[in-house]
Amino acid sequence: MPKLTAMMIVRNEAKRYLQRCLNSLAKYTDSIVILDDASEDNTPEICLTYRQVKLFRQKESTFLDNEAQLRHKLWHYTLNDRPEWIVAIDADEFLEEEAIKELPYLLKQKYFNAVSFRLFDCWEGEEYFRTDGLWNPWRRGFSIYMVRYLPQLSSAWPPLKFHCGRFPIAYRQLPHYESSIRIKHLGWANAVYNRAKYERALLQDPSCQYMSKEHYESILWPPEKIKLEKWVERSSI
Amino acid sequence: MSKNVALLTTNFFHPKGDRLIMGGAERYQMDLCRLLRDLGYHVEVWQIGDSWTKEFDGIKIRGLPVNKTEYNTFPELNMAFYENAMSFDYALYFILSLAYPLAREKSIGISHGVYWDWPGFEVANGKQENRQEWLRRMSIALAGPQKLVSVDTNTINYFNATLPGFYHKWEYIPNYVDTELFRPPEETNQANDKIRILFPRRMVPVRGVNETMRAAEILTQKYPQVEFHFCGRGHDDTMEMLMSQWADKHERCYYYWKPFEMMPEIYQQADIVLIPSRSTEGTSLAALEAMACGKPVIVGYAGGLSNLVLQEYNGYLIKPTVENLVASIEELLHDPNKRKLMGKRGREIALSFDKKKWHAKWATVLSSVFS
Numbered sequence: 001m002p003k004l005t006a007m008m009i010v011r012n013e014a015k016r017y018l019q020r021c022l023n024s025l026a027k028y029t030d031s032i033v034i035l036d037d038a039s040e041d042n043t044p045e046i047c048l049t050y051r052q053v054k055l056f057r058q059k060e061s062t063f064l065d066n067e068a069q070l071r072h073k074l075w076h077y078t079l080n081d082r083p084e085w086i087v088a089i090d091a092d093e094f095l096e097e098e099a100i101k102e103l104p105y106l107l108k109q110k111y112f113n114a115v116s117f118r119l120f121d122c123w124e125g126e127e128y129f130r131t132d133g134l135w136n137p138w139r140r141g142f143s144i145y146m147v148r149y150l151p152q153l154s155s156a157w158p159p160l161k162f163h164c165g166r167f168p169i170a171y172r173q174l175p176h177y178e179s180s181i182r183i184k185h186l187g188w189a190n191a192v193y194n195r196a197k198y199e200r201a202l203l204q205d206p207s208c209q210y211m212s213k214e215h216y217e218s219i220l221w222p223p224e225k226i227k228l229e230k231w232v233e234r235s236s237i
Numbered sequence: 238m239s240k241n242v243a244l245l246t247t248n249f250f251h252p253k254g255d256r257l258i259m260g261g262a263e264r265y266q267m268d269l270c271r272l273l274r275d276l277g278y279h280v281e282v283w284q285i286g287d288s289w290t291k292e293f294d295g296i297k298i299r300g301l302p303v304n305k306t307e308y309n310t311f312p313e314l315n316m317a318f319y320e321n322a323m324s325f326d327y328a329l330y331f332i333l334s335l336a337y338p339l340a341r342e343k344s345i346g347i348s349h350g351v352y353w354d355w356p357g358f359e360v361a362n363g364k365q366e367n368r369q370e371w372l373r374r375m376s377i378a379l380a381g382p383q384k385l386v387s388v389d390t391n392t393i394n395y396f397n398a399t400l401p402g403f404y405h406k407w408e409y410i411p412n413y414v415d416t417e418l419f420r421p422p423e424e425t426n427q428a429n430d431k432i433r434i435l436f437p438r439r440m441v442p443v444r445g446v447n448e449t450m451r452a453a454e455i456l457t458q459k460y461p462q463v464e465f466h467f468c469g470r471g472h473d474d475t476m477e478m479l480m481s482q483w484a485d486k487h488e489r490c491y492y493y494w495k496p497f498e499m500m501p502e503i504y505q506q507a508d509i510v511l512i513p514s515r516s517t518e519g520t521s522l523a524a525l526e527a528m529a530c531g532k533p534v535i536v537g538y539a540g541g542l543s544n545l546v547l548q549e550y551n552g553y554l555i556k557p558t559v560e561n562l563v564a565s566i567e568e569l570l571h572d573p574n575k576r577k578l579m580g581k582r583g584r585e586i587a588l589s590f591d592k593k594k595w596h597a598k599w600a601t602v603l604s605s606v607f608s
Contacts, residue, residue, distance in 0.1 A: 098493075105499040111259070111267075111294055138478035175250070175257045175293055178470075180493040232485040236493050237433055237466045237506040 002107045002148075003030045005083035007074050011037040011063060013091045014046055017186055021091045022050050028095075028103050031081050035074040037063045054081060064204070068157045068164040075155060075168065087146045088166035092186045093119070098236060099181045106146070106179065113150060114176035116142035120231065122189040128228035130188070134215045142178045147171045163210045184231065194219055239279045240607065243322035243341075244270065246284045246331035247311065249298055254289040258470050259497065260439060261522045262349060265412070266331060270296050272596055276603065281325070283318050285311075308362060308371040309353075310337045310378070327607045330382060337374045340381025345606055348387040350519025350540040351395055355443055372399065379403045383606045386599075388412050388519040389541020408602050411544060413595035414525040414587055421531030421584055422505035432570055433464045435507035435532075437500070437523045438514075440471040440480050440492075445513030445537060445557040450483060450490075452562040457489045460570065464489045468503060504530035508576060509569050512536040513557030520544050525590050528552075528583035533576050535565045545590075551583040 006029040010018065025032050032052045036044050038061040047053045056077050062070050078086055085107050089095070095103075095117070106115050120129040120137045134140060144167060153170040165172060188194060198219040201211070208216065218225075249266060250257050257263070266282070271294070273280045286300015301321065303313035311334065319339050322328065328341035336346045352358065353371075362371050379385060379396065385406045387393050393407045434453070438444040446467070453465035467484065471477035484492035495503055504510065510527035511534070518540025525545060527534050534552035536542040546552045553565040569576050 102495065102499060105496050109496055109498045111497075136478075138474045138481075141474065175291065177496060178256075178258070180495070229482070230485065234484075234491060234493065236491065236495065237435065237464075237468070237503050 001104060002084035003082070004085045004087060004103070004107060004146075005029065005031040005033060005078055005081050006087045006089060007033045007035075007078040008089060008091060009035050009037055009063065009070055009074055010039065010043050010047070010091050011061060012039050012041050013043045014039075014041040017092045017094075018043060018046055021089070021094065022047065022053070024094050025089070026050055026052055028100055029087065031083070033074065033078045033081050035070065035077060037061045037070060064200070065161065067162045068160055071164060071166065072155070072157045075157075079149070079155075083149045085146060085148050086167075089145060089183075090185075090187070092189075094184045094186070096182050096184060096234065098234060101236065102179065102181055106177065109177070112175060112177035113148040114144045114171060114174040115146040116144045116176045116178050117146075117181055117183045118142055119183045119185050121185050121187070122231065123226065123228055124189070124191060124223075126184070126186065126189055127231055129184075129231050130226060131229050132225070132227040133218055134211070135218070137182070142176070144172055144174070144176050145183065147174065162204050182234075188219075239277050240327065241325040242273055242278045242280045242327045242329060242607070243318070243325035244280060244282045244329040244331055245314070245318045245322075245335050246282060247314070247335070249282060249284050249293075250286065250291060250300075252285045252287065252300065252304065254286050254291060254300055257293070260470070261412075262331075264497065264522065265349070267294055267296075268413075268592075269329070269599070270294070272599055273603070276600060278327075278603075278607070281322075283322060285314060308367060308374055309358070310334045310371070310374045312338055315339060328382075330378075333385070334375065334378050336381045337378035340378075342383075343606055344382040345384045345386060345602065346378065346382040348385065348392045348519075350387075350389055350517065351392055352517045354516040354539065356516070376400050376402075379406070382406070384408055384602055386410050386602060389544050391541050391543070392519075408598075410595060410598045410602065411541065411590055412520040412522050412525055413590055413592040414522065414529045415592045416529045416584075416588055419501050419504065419526045419529035419587075421580070430462050431464055432460070432462050432508045433466060433506060434509045434511060434566060435466045435468060435503065435527070436511045436513075437468045437503070437527065438512065438521075439469050440467065440476050443515050443517045445511070445515055445562075448557050448559050448562055449511055449513060451559045452566065453490050454487060455559070455563055456566060456570075457487065463570070464491070466503075466507070467492045469494050500526060501530060504532060507532055509566060510534045511562070511566075512542065513555070513562055514539040514542065515557060516540070518542055520590075525587055528580075529587035531580040531584045533569055533579035534583060535562065535569075545586065547586075551579050551586055 036057045038058045118137045123130040155168045270280045282298040289300045291298045301317040305313045328344035330336040330346040333346045333348045440446045480492045484490045510532045512524045514537040520541040537557040548554045555561040
């Protein structure tokens, strides 16, 4: 089976979903490369309890100032791990259980060098996901989360401070297999953090270049304006 | 020095070049390109697209910035291809109508089945003069290439009855299945009281998806042991959303799709496989794969499915209404021996559609034209 390496940037994740995420990754990856962006809690200690984890630490946090540089660093640490395939996932994202059955086939197939998934944003807990506007996981399309390492491709990253993507530009242009496996995203599941996330988003993107103003505003919409659907666990045949 | 073959198709990639959904036609094209490569030809592909060049499975694919269609033909694409592929020795027209109006001297046209039995075709070209114009153009498309390859006998029969002058050009090369990859599951003594019914096609009306969904609602209500698995892409994101929402609301109904490499396992886990096409059908790869895995199939009598299924021998050949689907599924539900017998016969039939035979037949046709 080709080697699958996960790569991830973390910062102050101890009280969030890190342990659950690592438990999940440990089931289907061979190696987990983590770049800790100067956490102030025991995030690094949690990471080191997993045999697959290779941890790298930043002394000072740079995620909000220069995300691209951080991503680029993580990419190089990951390449040192001699990966065959790389999955880029955040500490609050989970491939659904069905992935355990399907991933071996995706890693062994020869046609596609990249695999994409749809992301479902859970809202107010884990039982529901959001479907209005740009939150709609079907209309938003697929994003590449997994690539085969191709040494001939450039490792260049777009010179953006944020919204700079998880992979080098060349990998994002690969024809990709669109999988029906869903990614459950818990980044918005706890409303307590949403105002801070909204403020951070507008601080980073004051002229609304990356997302519309309406989309940013929709983070704080009252419940009656928000459309939710129930997350139903699925299994194949 | 290898000889060069140029293949013309419409949409292998999405015309913008950013999306590729691997269906039966795309797999056929890739398998044909691989075969040509194995035979020592150099192959490149042209399609509709914004002047981009991509590579997939080691084959160059180029977009031609023309997208006008007239009477279900693509004259601008045809002519752009003629000029752009001038340095190539031979041509393959992956869809028959693509050979209109101008075909390369040493070329082959391919039919994947009748598509003009689709109601939308009637809506677009139903007027007598439009139908006549389409047929006139098809007669030019058929006249150009030296050989015409059809995946089923239905297409050949249609054209022999309609445009009989091309009788000598037709070659029947039915679709294929790798019978080593797609094989029946190992027999186990494990008791399994579930009955899994699989619909392994695109979620589009012509494939009978709406009839199957209704049949699933009826049968899962009536039989607690029945599961329905809808395994295939939708035509667009909205269709996939609607299918997911529908499956989430119905017990024991599931919607997903799987990579090709996983499909043998999916068929092996099924008890009954449905290919209830209403139209636009050839000799379905999915039907052949299900048969090769030893499964009874219930198929619509569209296109070339009657080349694969003998009524009540290896499955049921039906008009795919909800009632007919329910009735034929119920017959198989109640009779495990019949399921087993039909599956065994299906496997025997599938062996005569083995991919190696497909290779050999194509190699013969290619050597007769590309020489």
